[in-house]
Amino acid sequence: MYHPDNVGGGAAWLAEHKVKHNELAVTLTGPKHSLCLKNPVMTASGTFGYGMEFARFGNLASLGGIIVKGISLKPRHGNPCPRIAETPCGMLNSIGLQNDGLEAFRDHKLPQLPWKDVPIVVNMYATSAEEFGELAAELNAMEGVAALEVNISCPNVKEGGSIFGADPAQAARVTRAVRDNAPAKPVIVKLSPNVTSIAEIAHSVEDAGADMISCINTLIGMSVDLRSRKPRLANIIGGLSGPCIKPVALRCVWQVANAVNIPVIGIGGICSAEDVLEFLLVGASAVQIGTATFMRPDAAFHIVEELPKAMEKYGIRHLDDIRGMLALG
Protein backbone atom coordinates (compact mmCIF):
# COMPACT_ATOMS: atom_id res chain seq x y z
CA MET A 1 0.00 0.00 0.00
CA TYR A 2 1.01 3.55 -0.49
CA HIS A 3 0.96 4.40 3.23
CA PRO A 4 1.61 1.13 5.02
CA ASP A 5 0.82 2.65 8.42
CA ASN A 6 -2.58 3.84 7.29
CA VAL A 7 -4.57 0.67 6.56
CA GLY A 8 -7.81 -0.99 7.60
CA GLY A 9 -11.36 0.31 7.55
CA GLY A 10 -13.25 2.21 4.89
CA ALA A 11 -12.55 5.58 6.45
CA ALA A 12 -8.82 4.95 6.55
CA TRP A 13 -8.91 3.81 2.96
CA LEU A 14 -10.83 6.89 1.94
CA ALA A 15 -8.41 9.13 3.79
CA GLU A 16 -5.53 7.40 2.10
CA HIS A 17 -7.22 7.65 -1.25
CA LYS A 18 -7.70 11.37 -0.75
CA VAL A 19 -4.08 11.83 0.20
CA LYS A 20 -3.06 9.87 -2.85
CA HIS A 21 -5.34 11.99 -4.97
CA ASN A 22 -3.75 15.18 -3.70
CA GLU A 23 -0.29 13.84 -4.24
CA LEU A 24 -1.04 13.22 -7.90
CA ALA A 25 -2.98 16.42 -8.53
CA VAL A 26 -1.26 19.18 -10.46
CA THR A 27 -2.21 22.76 -11.12
CA LEU A 28 -0.76 24.41 -14.18
CA THR A 29 -0.75 28.11 -13.39
CA GLY A 30 -0.46 30.41 -16.36
CA PRO A 31 -0.37 34.22 -16.33
CA LYS A 32 -4.06 34.44 -17.15
CA HIS A 33 -5.60 31.03 -16.49
CA SER A 34 -4.84 27.85 -14.62
CA LEU A 35 -5.62 24.26 -15.44
CA CYS A 36 -6.25 21.83 -12.56
CA LEU A 37 -5.65 18.16 -13.29
CA LYS A 38 -6.29 15.24 -10.95
CA ASN A 39 -3.02 13.76 -12.18
CA PRO A 40 -0.37 14.85 -14.69
CA VAL A 41 -1.26 12.25 -17.34
CA MET A 42 -3.06 13.57 -20.40
CA THR A 43 -3.51 12.02 -23.84
CA ALA A 44 -1.80 13.58 -26.84
CA SER A 45 -3.71 14.98 -29.78
CA GLY A 46 -4.02 12.66 -32.75
CA THR A 47 -3.47 9.51 -30.72
CA PHE A 48 -6.72 9.40 -28.73
CA GLY A 49 -9.37 10.21 -31.36
CA TYR A 50 -12.14 12.32 -29.91
CA GLY A 51 -11.89 10.37 -26.64
CA MET A 52 -14.93 8.11 -26.75
CA GLU A 53 -13.07 5.57 -28.91
CA PHE A 54 -11.17 4.67 -25.72
CA ALA A 55 -14.06 4.51 -23.22
CA ARG A 56 -14.11 0.71 -23.61
CA PHE A 57 -10.48 0.45 -22.45
CA GLY A 58 -10.63 2.45 -19.22
CA ASN A 59 -12.37 5.14 -17.20
CA LEU A 60 -11.89 8.39 -19.11
CA ALA A 61 -12.49 10.33 -15.89
CA SER A 62 -9.38 8.77 -14.34
CA LEU A 63 -7.16 10.69 -16.77
CA GLY A 64 -5.58 14.03 -16.02
CA GLY A 65 -6.94 15.40 -19.28
CA ILE A 66 -7.94 14.47 -22.80
CA ILE A 67 -6.54 16.35 -25.77
CA VAL A 68 -8.67 15.63 -28.78
CA LYS A 69 -7.63 15.24 -32.41
CA GLY A 70 -6.72 18.58 -34.01
CA ILE A 71 -9.78 20.48 -35.16
CA SER A 72 -10.12 23.00 -37.98
CA LEU A 73 -13.01 25.30 -38.85
CA LYS A 74 -14.02 23.10 -41.80
CA PRO A 75 -13.63 19.31 -42.18
CA ARG A 76 -10.33 18.18 -43.74
CA HIS A 77 -9.65 14.94 -45.61
CA GLY A 78 -5.93 14.82 -44.88
CA ASN A 79 -3.13 13.40 -47.02
CA PRO A 80 -3.13 10.41 -49.39
CA CYS A 81 -2.36 6.87 -48.13
CA PRO A 82 -0.05 5.29 -47.14
CA ARG A 83 0.26 7.80 -44.36
CA ILE A 84 1.65 5.75 -41.50
CA ALA A 85 4.81 3.64 -41.30
CA GLU A 86 6.31 1.68 -38.43
CA THR A 87 9.97 2.43 -37.73
CA PRO A 88 12.35 1.07 -35.07
CA CYS A 89 10.95 2.15 -31.66
CA GLY A 90 8.64 4.62 -33.35
CA MET A 91 6.46 5.49 -36.27
CA LEU A 92 5.99 8.06 -38.99
CA ASN A 93 2.71 9.68 -39.81
CA SER A 94 1.59 12.10 -42.47
CA ILE A 95 -2.14 12.14 -41.69
CA GLY A 96 -2.40 15.82 -42.56
CA LEU A 97 -4.95 16.80 -39.92
CA GLN A 98 -7.92 14.84 -41.22
CA ASN A 99 -10.82 15.90 -38.99
CA ASP A 100 -14.58 16.32 -38.99
CA GLY A 101 -14.44 20.06 -38.43
CA LEU A 102 -15.60 22.34 -35.65
CA GLU A 103 -19.35 21.87 -36.10
CA ALA A 104 -19.25 18.08 -35.94
CA PHE A 105 -17.03 18.31 -32.87
CA ARG A 106 -19.35 20.71 -31.09
CA ASP A 107 -22.60 18.93 -32.01
CA HIS A 108 -21.62 15.25 -31.97
CA LYS A 109 -18.29 14.60 -30.25
CA LEU A 110 -18.10 16.97 -27.28
CA PRO A 111 -21.61 16.21 -25.90
CA GLN A 112 -20.63 12.52 -25.56
CA LEU A 113 -17.49 13.23 -23.55
CA PRO A 114 -17.52 13.30 -19.72
CA TRP A 115 -16.28 16.89 -19.75
CA LYS A 116 -17.56 17.59 -16.25
CA ASP A 117 -15.27 14.86 -14.89
CA VAL A 118 -12.15 15.31 -17.00
CA PRO A 119 -10.71 18.41 -18.66
CA ILE A 120 -11.18 18.31 -22.44
CA VAL A 121 -8.48 20.24 -24.27
CA VAL A 122 -9.10 21.04 -27.92
CA ASN A 123 -6.11 20.95 -30.21
CA MET A 124 -6.74 23.53 -32.93
CA TYR A 125 -5.34 24.07 -36.39
CA ALA A 126 -5.79 26.86 -38.92
CA THR A 127 -3.96 28.24 -41.93
CA SER A 128 -3.75 31.88 -40.84
CA ALA A 129 -3.67 33.91 -37.63
CA GLU A 130 -7.11 35.30 -38.52
CA GLU A 131 -8.57 31.83 -38.91
CA PHE A 132 -6.95 30.77 -35.62
CA GLY A 133 -8.72 33.73 -34.02
CA GLU A 134 -12.05 32.74 -35.53
CA LEU A 135 -11.69 29.15 -34.33
CA ALA A 136 -10.61 30.33 -30.86
CA ALA A 137 -13.70 32.54 -30.56
CA GLU A 138 -15.96 29.57 -31.36
CA LEU A 139 -14.20 27.30 -28.87
CA ASN A 140 -14.20 30.01 -26.24
CA ALA A 141 -18.00 29.76 -26.15
CA MET A 142 -18.09 26.01 -25.47
CA GLU A 143 -18.63 25.15 -21.82
CA GLY A 144 -17.23 21.65 -22.20
CA VAL A 145 -13.85 22.87 -23.45
CA ALA A 146 -11.35 23.25 -20.60
CA ALA A 147 -8.45 24.68 -22.61
CA LEU A 148 -7.11 25.20 -26.11
CA GLU A 149 -3.93 23.71 -27.51
CA VAL A 150 -2.63 25.71 -30.46
CA ASN A 151 -1.00 23.51 -33.06
CA ILE A 152 1.75 25.54 -34.69
CA SER A 153 3.92 22.50 -35.19
CA CYS A 154 2.26 20.00 -37.52
CA PRO A 155 4.88 18.92 -40.08
CA ASN A 156 2.29 17.40 -42.44
CA VAL A 157 0.42 20.38 -43.85
CA LYS A 158 1.49 22.82 -46.53
CA GLU A 159 -0.10 25.90 -45.04
CA GLY A 160 0.30 26.91 -41.42
CA GLY A 161 1.51 24.08 -39.22
CA SER A 162 5.21 24.17 -38.52
CA ILE A 163 5.66 27.26 -40.69
CA PHE A 164 4.11 29.18 -37.79
CA GLY A 165 6.04 27.16 -35.25
CA ALA A 166 9.45 27.79 -36.80
CA ASP A 167 9.31 31.58 -36.77
CA PRO A 168 9.16 33.43 -33.43
CA ALA A 169 7.21 36.38 -34.87
CA GLN A 170 4.60 34.19 -36.58
CA ALA A 171 4.30 31.97 -33.51
CA ALA A 172 3.64 35.05 -31.41
CA ARG A 173 1.08 36.38 -33.88
CA VAL A 174 -0.92 33.14 -33.81
CA THR A 175 -0.67 32.90 -30.02
CA ARG A 176 -1.96 36.46 -29.67
CA ALA A 177 -4.84 35.80 -32.07
CA VAL A 178 -5.96 32.82 -29.97
CA ARG A 179 -5.31 34.60 -26.66
CA ASP A 180 -7.41 37.64 -27.69
CA ASN A 181 -10.29 35.61 -29.06
CA ALA A 182 -10.50 33.02 -26.28
CA PRO A 183 -10.37 35.19 -23.14
CA ALA A 184 -12.14 32.55 -21.05
CA LYS A 185 -9.81 29.61 -21.73
CA PRO A 186 -6.26 28.65 -20.86
CA VAL A 187 -4.12 28.73 -24.01
CA ILE A 188 -1.50 26.04 -24.51
CA VAL A 189 0.89 26.41 -27.45
CA LYS A 190 2.34 23.19 -28.86
CA LEU A 191 5.88 23.58 -30.13
CA SER A 192 7.87 21.82 -32.81
CA PRO A 193 11.32 20.34 -32.19
CA ASN A 194 12.22 21.06 -35.84
CA VAL A 195 13.65 24.49 -35.07
CA THR A 196 17.07 25.97 -34.44
CA SER A 197 16.22 27.17 -30.94
CA ILE A 198 13.09 25.89 -29.24
CA ALA A 199 13.80 28.19 -26.28
CA GLU A 200 13.53 31.21 -28.57
CA ILE A 201 10.09 30.15 -29.86
CA ALA A 202 9.02 29.38 -26.29
CA HIS A 203 10.01 32.90 -25.17
CA SER A 204 8.12 34.37 -28.03
CA VAL A 205 4.82 32.58 -27.31
CA GLU A 206 5.18 33.28 -23.59
CA ASP A 207 5.50 36.99 -24.35
CA ALA A 208 2.47 36.75 -26.64
CA GLY A 209 0.28 35.54 -23.79
CA ALA A 210 0.43 31.74 -23.81
CA ASP A 211 -0.63 30.25 -20.47
CA MET A 212 1.40 27.12 -21.03
CA ILE A 213 3.57 25.33 -23.54
CA SER A 214 3.38 21.74 -24.67
CA CYS A 215 6.30 20.11 -26.44
CA ILE A 216 7.27 18.33 -28.53
CA ASN A 217 5.31 17.67 -31.68
CA THR A 218 6.82 15.08 -34.05
CA LEU A 219 10.28 15.24 -35.59
CA ILE A 220 10.42 15.24 -39.37
CA GLY A 221 11.50 11.86 -40.69
CA MET A 222 11.47 9.55 -43.65
CA SER A 223 11.41 5.85 -44.40
CA VAL A 224 11.99 4.06 -47.69
CA ASP A 225 11.37 0.60 -49.11
CA LEU A 226 14.43 -0.76 -50.89
CA ARG A 227 12.45 -3.41 -52.76
CA SER A 228 9.99 -1.01 -54.40
CA ARG A 229 12.40 1.95 -54.17
CA LYS A 230 9.49 4.03 -52.93
CA PRO A 231 9.06 6.15 -49.83
CA ARG A 232 6.88 4.42 -47.25
CA LEU A 233 4.67 7.50 -46.98
CA ALA A 234 2.78 8.92 -49.96
CA ASN A 235 3.72 12.35 -48.60
CA ILE A 236 7.40 11.19 -48.70
CA ILE A 237 8.19 12.77 -45.32
CA GLY A 238 6.24 12.69 -42.09
CA GLY A 239 6.32 13.15 -38.33
CA LEU A 240 8.35 10.74 -36.22
CA SER A 241 6.97 9.79 -32.80
CA GLY A 242 7.32 7.05 -30.21
CA PRO A 243 9.98 5.92 -27.73
CA CYS A 244 12.78 6.77 -30.21
CA ILE A 245 12.14 10.51 -29.79
CA LYS A 246 12.11 10.53 -25.98
CA PRO A 247 15.70 11.80 -25.60
CA VAL A 248 14.95 14.69 -27.97
CA ALA A 249 11.74 15.45 -26.11
CA LEU A 250 13.47 15.43 -22.72
CA ARG A 251 16.10 17.82 -24.04
CA CYS A 252 13.46 20.18 -25.45
CA VAL A 253 11.35 20.17 -22.28
CA TRP A 254 14.44 20.86 -20.22
CA GLN A 255 15.50 23.77 -22.46
CA VAL A 256 11.99 25.25 -22.59
CA ALA A 257 11.37 24.86 -18.85
CA ASN A 258 14.61 26.74 -18.22
CA ALA A 259 13.70 29.47 -20.68
CA VAL A 260 10.17 30.39 -19.60
CA ASN A 261 8.13 31.01 -16.47
CA ILE A 262 4.96 29.30 -17.65
CA PRO A 263 4.15 25.61 -17.14
CA VAL A 264 5.46 23.09 -19.64
CA ILE A 265 3.63 19.93 -20.67
CA GLY A 266 6.04 17.22 -21.83
CA ILE A 267 5.30 15.00 -24.83
CA GLY A 268 7.48 12.53 -26.67
CA GLY A 269 7.80 8.76 -26.35
CA ILE A 270 6.34 8.44 -22.85
CA CYS A 271 5.48 4.77 -22.29
CA SER A 272 5.59 4.27 -18.52
CA ALA A 273 5.07 5.96 -15.17
CA GLU A 274 8.85 6.19 -14.88
CA ASP A 275 8.96 8.10 -18.15
CA VAL A 276 6.40 10.53 -16.69
CA LEU A 277 8.64 11.13 -13.68
CA GLU A 278 11.64 11.74 -15.93
CA PHE A 279 9.76 14.51 -17.74
CA LEU A 280 8.72 16.08 -14.43
CA LEU A 281 12.32 15.91 -13.25
CA VAL A 282 13.50 18.01 -16.20
CA GLY A 283 10.81 20.59 -15.54
CA ALA A 284 7.46 19.48 -17.00
CA SER A 285 4.33 20.08 -14.93
CA ALA A 286 2.31 17.47 -16.76
CA VAL A 287 2.70 15.11 -19.72
CA GLN A 288 0.86 13.73 -22.70
CA ILE A 289 0.81 10.08 -23.75
CA GLY A 290 0.90 9.67 -27.53
CA THR A 291 2.24 6.76 -29.54
CA ALA A 292 2.21 4.50 -26.44
CA THR A 293 -1.56 4.39 -26.90
CA PHE A 294 -0.97 2.54 -30.18
CA MET A 295 1.23 0.04 -28.32
CA ARG A 296 -1.77 -0.71 -26.12
CA PRO A 297 -5.00 1.32 -26.10
CA ASP A 298 -5.17 1.43 -22.31
CA ALA A 299 -1.64 2.87 -21.99
CA ALA A 300 -2.68 6.20 -20.45
CA PHE A 301 -5.03 4.53 -17.94
CA HIS A 302 -2.32 2.04 -17.09
CA ILE A 303 0.28 4.78 -16.53
CA VAL A 304 -2.10 6.64 -14.16
CA GLU A 305 -2.46 3.43 -12.16
CA GLU A 306 1.27 2.78 -12.10
CA LEU A 307 2.27 6.32 -11.13
CA PRO A 308 1.86 5.96 -7.33
CA LYS A 309 3.90 2.75 -7.42
CA ALA A 310 6.69 4.41 -9.39
CA MET A 311 6.64 7.36 -6.97
CA GLU A 312 6.98 4.98 -4.05
CA LYS A 313 9.83 3.16 -5.77
CA TYR A 314 11.79 6.39 -6.16
CA GLY A 315 10.83 7.84 -2.78
CA ILE A 316 8.71 10.65 -4.19
CA ARG A 317 5.93 11.67 -1.77
CA HIS A 318 4.54 14.47 -3.87
CA LEU A 319 5.04 15.36 -7.53
CA ASP A 320 6.14 18.85 -6.47
CA ASP A 321 9.15 17.21 -4.79
CA ILE A 322 10.57 16.18 -8.15
CA ARG A 323 9.44 18.82 -10.63
CA GLY A 324 12.48 20.54 -12.13
CA MET A 325 14.73 19.01 -9.47
CA LEU A 326 17.29 17.63 -11.89
CA ALA A 327 20.52 17.20 -9.93
CA LEU A 328 23.35 18.94 -11.76
CA GLY A 329 27.03 18.92 -11.00
Added chain:
Amino acid sequence: MVPTTDCCELSVLDLVPFGLADPVHRFFALRLSPPNWPDWKPGQFLMLRPKSFGQEFPWGRPLGICLIRPQHLICFFQVAGRGTELMAKLRPHDPVQVWGPLGNGFAVEPDTPTLLLAGGMGIVPFIGYVAQHPKAWNVSMLFGHREPLECYPVDSINEHIPVDTLRETVPGDLDNFIFTLQERIKEYASQNGLILACGPLPFLKTVQSFAREYHARVQLSLENKMACGVGACLGCVVRTTDAWPDPAHRNAPVQCCTQGPVFWANQIELA
Protein backbone atom coordinates in the same frame (compact mmCIF):
# COMPACT_ATOMS: atom_id res chain seq x y z
CA MET B 1 -8.91 -16.27 -14.53
CA VAL B 2 -10.71 -15.10 -17.66
CA PRO B 3 -9.70 -11.53 -18.52
CA THR B 4 -12.74 -9.28 -18.58
CA THR B 5 -11.58 -6.25 -20.51
CA ASP B 6 -11.34 -5.42 -24.18
CA CYS B 7 -7.60 -4.92 -23.79
CA CYS B 8 -6.03 -7.83 -22.01
CA GLU B 9 -2.96 -9.95 -21.68
CA LEU B 10 -3.49 -13.44 -23.06
CA SER B 11 -1.04 -16.29 -23.28
CA VAL B 12 -0.05 -18.39 -26.24
CA LEU B 13 -1.39 -21.94 -26.10
CA ASP B 14 0.43 -23.04 -29.23
CA LEU B 15 1.65 -21.90 -32.61
CA VAL B 16 1.43 -24.39 -35.45
CA PRO B 17 2.92 -23.96 -38.93
CA PHE B 18 0.05 -24.68 -41.25
CA GLY B 19 0.09 -27.39 -43.89
CA LEU B 20 3.05 -27.72 -46.19
CA ALA B 21 3.54 -24.01 -46.65
CA ASP B 22 6.78 -23.13 -48.36
CA PRO B 23 9.32 -21.13 -46.36
CA VAL B 24 8.52 -17.93 -48.28
CA HIS B 25 4.81 -17.85 -47.49
CA ARG B 26 4.78 -19.22 -44.00
CA PHE B 27 1.30 -19.56 -42.48
CA PHE B 28 0.72 -20.16 -38.81
CA ALA B 29 -2.29 -21.07 -36.71
CA LEU B 30 -2.04 -19.26 -33.38
CA ARG B 31 -4.10 -20.45 -30.42
CA LEU B 32 -4.46 -18.12 -27.45
CA SER B 33 -6.09 -18.40 -24.04
CA PRO B 34 -9.68 -17.18 -24.55
CA PRO B 35 -10.60 -13.56 -23.90
CA ASN B 36 -13.99 -12.72 -22.42
CA TRP B 37 -15.59 -11.36 -25.60
CA PRO B 38 -19.11 -12.82 -25.59
CA ASP B 39 -20.38 -10.49 -28.33
CA TRP B 40 -17.71 -11.37 -30.90
CA LYS B 41 -18.93 -11.56 -34.53
CA PRO B 42 -17.27 -13.29 -37.51
CA GLY B 43 -15.43 -10.76 -39.69
CA GLN B 44 -14.22 -8.80 -36.66
CA PHE B 45 -10.54 -8.68 -35.87
CA LEU B 46 -8.16 -8.17 -32.98
CA MET B 47 -4.89 -6.35 -32.50
CA LEU B 48 -2.11 -8.55 -31.16
CA ARG B 49 1.16 -7.34 -29.74
CA PRO B 50 3.54 -9.92 -28.28
CA LYS B 51 5.48 -8.74 -25.22
CA SER B 52 8.58 -9.70 -27.20
CA PHE B 53 7.93 -6.69 -29.49
CA GLY B 54 9.34 -4.58 -26.63
CA GLN B 55 9.63 -1.00 -27.79
CA GLU B 56 11.14 -1.86 -31.14
CA PHE B 57 7.82 -2.70 -32.84
CA PRO B 58 5.33 -0.19 -31.47
CA TRP B 59 2.25 -1.40 -33.34
CA GLY B 60 0.10 -4.40 -32.70
CA ARG B 61 -0.74 -6.53 -35.74
CA PRO B 62 -4.34 -6.77 -36.93
CA LEU B 63 -5.47 -10.41 -37.21
CA GLY B 64 -8.86 -11.69 -38.30
CA ILE B 65 -10.55 -13.66 -35.55
CA CYS B 66 -11.10 -17.17 -36.78
CA LEU B 67 -12.97 -18.63 -33.80
CA ILE B 68 -13.48 -18.00 -30.10
CA ARG B 69 -14.43 -21.01 -28.01
CA PRO B 70 -14.46 -21.52 -24.23
CA GLN B 71 -11.08 -23.23 -24.45
CA HIS B 72 -9.27 -20.94 -26.91
CA LEU B 73 -9.15 -18.17 -29.49
CA ILE B 74 -7.80 -19.12 -32.91
CA CYS B 75 -6.31 -16.77 -35.47
CA PHE B 76 -3.95 -17.19 -38.40
CA PHE B 77 -1.13 -15.13 -39.78
CA GLN B 78 1.37 -15.16 -42.59
CA VAL B 79 4.98 -14.05 -42.16
CA ALA B 80 5.20 -10.81 -44.11
CA GLY B 81 7.85 -8.73 -42.38
CA ARG B 82 10.06 -8.43 -39.31
CA GLY B 83 7.14 -8.15 -36.89
CA THR B 84 5.38 -11.29 -38.08
CA GLU B 85 8.82 -12.96 -38.22
CA LEU B 86 9.06 -12.37 -34.47
CA MET B 87 5.50 -13.63 -34.03
CA ALA B 88 6.55 -16.87 -35.73
CA LYS B 89 8.88 -17.42 -32.76
CA LEU B 90 6.08 -17.34 -30.15
CA ARG B 91 6.10 -20.25 -27.73
CA PRO B 92 3.42 -21.69 -25.40
CA HIS B 93 2.86 -19.46 -22.32
CA ASP B 94 4.35 -16.39 -24.01
CA PRO B 95 2.33 -13.29 -23.04
CA VAL B 96 0.65 -11.21 -25.74
CA GLN B 97 -1.29 -7.96 -25.39
CA VAL B 98 -4.55 -8.28 -27.27
CA TRP B 99 -7.37 -5.81 -27.86
CA GLY B 100 -10.70 -6.42 -29.50
CA PRO B 101 -13.07 -7.51 -30.78
CA LEU B 102 -12.66 -4.71 -33.32
CA GLY B 103 -14.60 -3.60 -36.38
CA ASN B 104 -18.04 -4.49 -37.61
CA GLY B 105 -18.15 -8.08 -38.90
CA PHE B 106 -19.99 -9.65 -41.86
CA ALA B 107 -23.71 -9.40 -42.53
CA VAL B 108 -25.64 -12.52 -41.58
CA GLU B 109 -28.96 -13.08 -43.39
CA PRO B 110 -29.91 -16.63 -42.42
CA ASP B 111 -32.53 -17.17 -45.14
CA THR B 112 -30.63 -15.50 -48.00
CA PRO B 113 -28.51 -17.62 -50.35
CA THR B 114 -25.00 -16.57 -49.32
CA LEU B 115 -21.83 -16.96 -51.36
CA LEU B 116 -18.44 -16.71 -49.68
CA LEU B 117 -15.55 -15.69 -51.93
CA ALA B 118 -12.15 -16.36 -50.38
CA GLY B 119 -8.72 -15.66 -51.83
CA GLY B 120 -5.77 -17.31 -50.07
CA MET B 121 -5.66 -16.57 -46.34
CA GLY B 122 -8.89 -14.62 -46.83
CA ILE B 123 -10.53 -17.91 -45.94
CA VAL B 124 -9.84 -17.41 -42.22
CA PRO B 125 -12.80 -15.24 -41.09
CA PHE B 126 -15.19 -17.56 -42.95
CA ILE B 127 -14.32 -20.43 -40.61
CA GLY B 128 -16.13 -18.64 -37.80
CA TYR B 129 -18.81 -17.42 -40.20
CA VAL B 130 -19.93 -20.87 -41.29
CA ALA B 131 -19.54 -22.28 -37.78
CA GLN B 132 -21.89 -19.61 -36.35
CA HIS B 133 -24.33 -19.39 -39.29
CA PRO B 134 -27.79 -20.55 -38.14
CA LYS B 135 -28.73 -22.00 -41.57
CA ALA B 136 -25.44 -23.09 -43.08
CA TRP B 137 -27.22 -24.96 -45.88
CA ASN B 138 -27.85 -21.55 -47.47
CA VAL B 139 -24.10 -20.86 -47.64
CA SER B 140 -21.56 -21.99 -50.21
CA MET B 141 -17.98 -21.00 -50.98
CA LEU B 142 -15.64 -20.41 -53.86
CA PHE B 143 -11.99 -20.56 -52.79
CA GLY B 144 -9.07 -19.43 -54.96
CA HIS B 145 -5.55 -20.21 -53.82
CA ARG B 146 -1.92 -20.47 -54.99
CA GLU B 147 -0.34 -22.80 -52.43
CA PRO B 148 -1.42 -26.46 -52.15
CA LEU B 149 -4.83 -26.84 -50.49
CA GLU B 150 -3.22 -28.40 -47.38
CA CYS B 151 -1.72 -24.98 -46.62
CA TYR B 152 -5.14 -23.56 -45.78
CA PRO B 153 -7.61 -24.39 -43.02
CA VAL B 154 -10.21 -25.42 -45.58
CA ASP B 155 -11.29 -28.57 -43.73
CA SER B 156 -12.88 -26.51 -40.97
CA ILE B 157 -15.21 -25.07 -43.62
CA ASN B 158 -16.07 -27.95 -45.91
CA GLU B 159 -17.34 -29.96 -42.97
CA HIS B 160 -20.20 -27.41 -42.85
CA ILE B 161 -20.75 -26.21 -46.43
CA PRO B 162 -19.82 -27.07 -50.03
CA VAL B 163 -16.53 -25.50 -51.12
CA ASP B 164 -15.40 -25.14 -54.74
CA THR B 165 -11.65 -24.75 -54.89
CA LEU B 166 -9.57 -23.39 -57.74
CA ARG B 167 -5.80 -23.36 -57.58
CA GLU B 168 -3.63 -21.00 -59.60
CA THR B 169 -0.50 -22.75 -60.80
CA VAL B 170 -0.19 -21.60 -64.42
CA PRO B 171 -1.23 -18.18 -65.85
CA GLY B 172 -4.44 -19.48 -67.49
CA ASP B 173 -5.77 -20.57 -64.08
CA LEU B 174 -6.27 -16.98 -63.03
CA ASP B 175 -8.47 -16.23 -66.06
CA ASN B 176 -10.48 -19.32 -65.25
CA PHE B 177 -10.88 -18.21 -61.63
CA ILE B 178 -11.97 -14.72 -62.69
CA PHE B 179 -14.48 -16.21 -65.13
CA THR B 180 -15.88 -18.44 -62.39
CA LEU B 181 -16.08 -15.46 -60.02
CA GLN B 182 -18.02 -13.55 -62.65
CA GLU B 183 -20.47 -16.39 -63.25
CA ARG B 184 -21.13 -16.96 -59.55
CA ILE B 185 -21.56 -13.26 -58.80
CA LYS B 186 -23.97 -12.94 -61.75
CA GLU B 187 -25.92 -15.96 -60.49
CA TYR B 188 -26.23 -14.69 -56.89
CA ALA B 189 -27.08 -11.17 -58.06
CA SER B 190 -30.01 -12.55 -60.09
CA GLN B 191 -31.50 -14.16 -56.95
CA ASN B 192 -30.72 -11.13 -54.74
CA GLY B 193 -28.28 -13.23 -52.75
CA LEU B 194 -25.60 -12.05 -50.35
CA ILE B 195 -21.93 -12.24 -51.34
CA LEU B 196 -19.04 -11.86 -48.90
CA ALA B 197 -15.44 -11.57 -50.05
CA CYS B 198 -12.11 -11.67 -48.23
CA GLY B 199 -8.66 -11.87 -49.77
CA PRO B 200 -5.84 -9.86 -51.35
CA LEU B 201 -6.53 -6.42 -52.85
CA PRO B 202 -6.43 -7.41 -56.57
CA PHE B 203 -8.95 -10.15 -55.82
CA LEU B 204 -11.24 -7.71 -53.98
CA LYS B 205 -10.99 -5.26 -56.88
CA THR B 206 -12.10 -7.93 -59.33
CA VAL B 207 -15.01 -8.86 -57.06
CA GLN B 208 -15.94 -5.19 -56.71
CA SER B 209 -15.95 -4.64 -60.47
CA PHE B 210 -18.35 -7.57 -61.00
CA ALA B 211 -20.46 -6.40 -58.07
CA ARG B 212 -20.89 -3.08 -59.86
CA GLU B 213 -21.56 -4.69 -63.22
CA TYR B 214 -24.33 -6.98 -61.91
CA HIS B 215 -25.60 -4.78 -59.05
CA ALA B 216 -24.84 -7.59 -56.65
CA ARG B 217 -25.05 -7.15 -52.87
CA VAL B 218 -21.41 -7.69 -51.97
CA GLN B 219 -19.43 -7.07 -48.80
CA LEU B 220 -15.64 -6.79 -48.95
CA SER B 221 -13.35 -7.35 -45.99
CA LEU B 222 -10.27 -5.11 -46.20
CA GLU B 223 -6.84 -5.65 -44.71
CA ASN B 224 -5.43 -2.13 -44.50
CA LYS B 225 -2.28 -1.26 -42.59
CA MET B 226 -3.21 -0.14 -39.07
CA ALA B 227 -1.45 1.26 -36.03
CA CYS B 228 -4.19 1.42 -33.40
CA GLY B 229 -7.17 -0.60 -34.65
CA VAL B 230 -9.60 1.57 -32.70
CA GLY B 231 -10.21 4.59 -34.93
CA ALA B 232 -7.61 6.99 -33.54
CA CYS B 233 -4.52 6.95 -35.75
CA LEU B 234 -6.36 7.52 -39.08
CA GLY B 235 -3.71 5.47 -40.88
CA CYS B 236 -6.07 2.83 -42.30
CA VAL B 237 -8.60 5.10 -43.98
CA VAL B 238 -10.54 4.11 -47.10
CA ARG B 239 -12.39 6.50 -49.38
CA THR B 240 -16.18 6.32 -49.51
CA THR B 241 -18.47 6.84 -52.53
CA ASP B 242 -21.77 8.70 -52.97
CA ALA B 243 -23.52 5.60 -51.65
CA TRP B 244 -22.05 5.92 -48.14
CA PRO B 245 -25.00 6.16 -45.69
CA ASP B 246 -23.77 9.14 -43.64
CA PRO B 247 -23.92 12.26 -45.88
CA ALA B 248 -21.18 13.99 -43.84
CA HIS B 249 -18.67 11.30 -44.84
CA ARG B 250 -19.54 10.72 -48.52
CA ASN B 251 -16.52 10.85 -50.84
CA ALA B 252 -14.37 11.17 -47.74
CA PRO B 253 -11.85 9.04 -45.86
CA VAL B 254 -13.27 6.78 -43.12
CA GLN B 255 -11.43 4.41 -40.80
CA CYS B 256 -11.20 0.85 -42.02
CA CYS B 257 -10.80 -0.35 -38.42
CA THR B 258 -14.01 1.08 -36.99
CA GLN B 259 -16.26 1.65 -40.04
CA GLY B 260 -15.07 -1.66 -41.53
CA PRO B 261 -13.12 -3.82 -42.01
CA VAL B 262 -16.22 -5.12 -43.83
CA PHE B 263 -17.71 -2.66 -46.34
CA TRP B 264 -20.49 -2.85 -48.93
CA ALA B 265 -18.71 -2.93 -52.26
CA ASN B 266 -20.67 0.03 -53.67
CA GLN B 267 -19.83 2.29 -50.72
CA ILE B 268 -16.03 2.44 -51.03
CA GLU B 269 -13.27 3.07 -53.55
CA LEU B 270 -10.43 0.55 -53.47
CA ALA B 271 -7.01 2.16 -53.82
